[in-house]
Amino acid sequence: MTDNTTASRDSPTRTQKAVRWHPPSYDIRVEEIPIPEIQHPDDAIVKVSLAGLCGSDLHVYRGHGGANDVHVCGHEFVGHVVALGSSFSEPAVGRPILYSSLKLGDKVVSPFTSNCGECSACRIGYTARCPEGLLFGSPSLNGGQAQYLRVPKAGGTLFNLSDPTTWTSSMNEEQKKAALSHLADSSLLVLADILPTGVFAATQAINHPKVQPIITGKPWPLCFSSTTGNDISILEEDRIFTAAIVGLGPVGVCAAISLLDTVAGRNIPYRIVAIDPNASRREKMKAVVDKVLESDGKQGGEFAVVSIDEAKDKVKEWTNGVGCAAVLEVVGNPSALSFSYDLVRAFGVIVSVGVHGEPPLPFNGSAVYNKNVSMDFGRCPARAMFPLAFDLLVKRQDVFGGVGEPASLVDKIVTLSEAVESYRAFDKGEVGKVIFDPWN
Numbered sequence: 001m002t003d004n005t006t007a008s009r010d011s012p013t014r015t016q017k018a019v020r021w022h023p024p025s026y027d028i029r030v031e032e033i034p035i036p037e038i039q040h041p042d043d044a045i046v047k048v049s050l051a052g053l054c055g056s057d058l059h060v061y062r063g064h065g066g067a068n069d070v071h072v073c074g075h076e077f078v079g080h081v082v083a084l085g086s087s088f089s090e091p092a093v094g095r096p097i098l099y100s101s102l103k104l105g106d107k108v109v110s111p112f113t114s115n116c117g118e119c120s121a122c123r124i125g126y127t128a129r130c131p132e133g134l135l136f137g138s139p140s141l142n143g144g145q146a147q148y149l150r151v152p153k154a155g156g157t158l159f160n161l162s163d164p165t166t167w168t169s170s171m172n173e174e175q176k177k178a179a180l181s182h183l184a185d186s187s188l189l190v191l192a193d194i195l196p197t198g199v200f201a202a203t204q205a206i207n208h209p210k211v212q213p214i215i216t217g218k219p220w221p222l223c224f225s226s227t228t229g230n231d232i233s234i235l236e237e238d239r240i241f242t243a244a245i246v247g248l249g250p251v252g253v254c255a256a257i258s259l260l261d262t263v264a265g266r267n268i269p270y271r272i273v274a275i276d277p278n279a280s281r282r283e284k285m286k287a288v289v290d291k292v293l294e295s296d297g298k299q300g301g302e303f304a305v306v307s308i309d310e311a312k313d314k315v316k317e318w319t320n321g322v323g324c325a326a327v328l329e330v331v332g333n334p335s336a337l338s339f340s341y342d343l344v345r346a347f348g349v350i351v352s353v354g355v356h357g358e359p360p361l362p363f364n365g366s367a368v369y370n371k372n373v374s375m376d377f378g379r380c381p382a383r384a385m386f387p388l389a390f391d392l393l394v395k396r397q398d399v400f401g402g403v404g405e406p407a408s409l410v411d412k413i414v415t416l417s418e419a420v421e422s423y424r425a426f427d428k429g430e431v432g433k434v435i436f437d438p439w440n
């Protein structure tokens with residue numbers, strides 16, 4: 001069914017306010033554009049309640065994102081369904097469950113890419129590389145910094161927050177319902193990108209094969225087998241998980257929270273150093289970590305927040321010059337990768353979730369050979385990460401639940417009319433996580 005009447009009641013003029021990027025760079029405008037309509041049977045139209053400004057938006061803003069066409073910005077949004085394509089009109093056999101259950105009025109949150117939910121990549125969990133996937137807030141798909149947007153492949157993309165039986169969690173159905181009843185839209189919004197991406201980075205690091213000798217207490221390669229031996233003994237100091245987080249924007253903060261939650265939950269001794277050149281981001285990270293460690297994790301290890309100039313000395317001190325077992329690179333530029341390489345130990349891992357552009361990677365053959373470092377790059381499969389991210393969101397409402405407090409991930413909620421200034425301030429590091437309310 002195509003329900004243009006619902007959208008018409010919401011906006012009789014059939015136009016909407018939207019934040020749009022204009023080439024070549026640094027040109028953000030708030031404009032009146034048509035409200036999107038159903039184009040395909042699998043589409044949904046969502047009335048946006050809140051939309052986020054993300055660090056990835058800055059790549060396009062600065063002209064580094066490879067975009068050349070005007071488009072609506074933003075890939076983080078939460079809202080309500082106001083129109084559905086004909087695929088949602090009757091039970092869909094063999095298709096994602098939302099094609100049979102999603103209804104008008106349901107509250108939804110979306111990962112930052114559309115996903116079919118039916119291909120091999122989606123079935124395995126690599127949803128970020130769905131062949132039919134599109135990135136919201138790009139020339140190929142208008143984004144969420146608007147009053148309405150179109151969601152293609154909506155049955156395989158959206159999460160129905162009005163019906164938690166349609167997605168998994170470590171909580172049972174009653175616990176999920178109870179949790180959702182207390183979660184603000186500003187908190188739910190971080191499920192679109194930054195929290196799944198932070199959890200993704202931490203999950204890759206702590207579960208990487210090269211970290212397993214530390215986790216299991218068995219040397220390589222016996223850490224992968226039931227074989228035991230006494231020819232090599234791992235000392236207690238070898239079993240301290242040492243990690244660095246390079247970049248303390250919102251994703252870096254989420255990665256730190258996820259990593260702390262993991263090591264505390266598994267009783268893994270740790271030393272984590274969080275690094276950023278921006279003093280205000282370091283202060284935010286300190287406030288967040290103090291809040292998190294008040295409730296758990298404090299007894300398990302050490303966490304330091306430092307500047308770039310201090311980082312190498314801190315890692316050298318904590319690891320006796322060996323280097324970190326894992327480095328989470330959350331910036332997305334060659335200098336951050338070079339710095340990560342300097343911090344990581346031989347047979348360590350660099351997990352890069354920053355968005356890298358055209359500049360070549362700063363490594364030659366000798367560098368990658370001489371240190372036996374593994375490097376993981378690429379986009380977070382946000383839809384696949386949603387269950388883990390949701391559970392962490394509920395657990396850490398002391399960080400994700402508030403707005404504007406020293407330990408709150410979200411700094412402020414503003415109107416679309418403040419988009420131009422918000423982009424400028426975010427680009428300059430003068431403000432952290434900003435959320436847009438398109439209806440005020």
